[in-house]
């Protein structure tokens with residue numbers, strides 16, 4: 001069996017009870033500090049989003065947290081680029097921006113480097129304007145599983161309990177109910193499976209796109225795409 005398939009088998013065998021035990025033992029409550037939704041200094045917010053999650057966010061109803069609707073257009077006018085950008089890792093600098101091939105989408109950012117769906121109310125309390133439709137990486141922050149081929153969120157791993165890793169977050173160490181720990185555990189398992197399925201599909205479908213200078217191509221589980229999410233079609 002190939003390594004990614006072996007990791008996928010392990011992900012499918014993860015026990016929700018054991019994951020919830022680990023999450024309960026580490027402890028977590030979101031303080032709404034916004035640190036996992038914002039950039040840090042020069043570092044832009046960078047979080048993986050799956051293609052179907054991009055489409056969900058394209059259509060998502062958004063809350064008017066900051067009084068002007070946040071940084072994304074209304075759902076009726078929102079398009080792929082408002083939601084996602086090519087994951088920058090592996091791309092190189094070109095005079096007009098980035099170029100090359102990449103293998104994931106990242107949540108779009110605003111002019112401050114924060115997630116485009118992040119907004120603060122008048123008291124400075126942060127919120128996701130698409131909370132109900134937020135991607136799995138957001139639903140499961142600050143946790144990840146220690147399986148090769150799964151993505152790690154922003155922030156150093158600071159704690160580990162069995163297969164569960166916890167990343168830098170001021171909400172760690174707080175009491176969590178069993179129900180919430182189990183919900184998080186289910187989302188964490190779903191994310192690990194989805195990430196590995198995505199990685200296998202990308203590997204199997206990959207054909208070098210040979211981008212032109214200044215061109216970016218994103219390979220995802222649905223094929224090679226342009227930065228606006230449209231399929232890359234090359235003349236035969």
Ligand code: SF4
Pocket residue numbers: 036037047107115116117118119127128129130131134135138
């Ligand atoms: S989609 Fe929402 S929860 Fe996820 S990083 Fe953006 S603002 Fe935060």
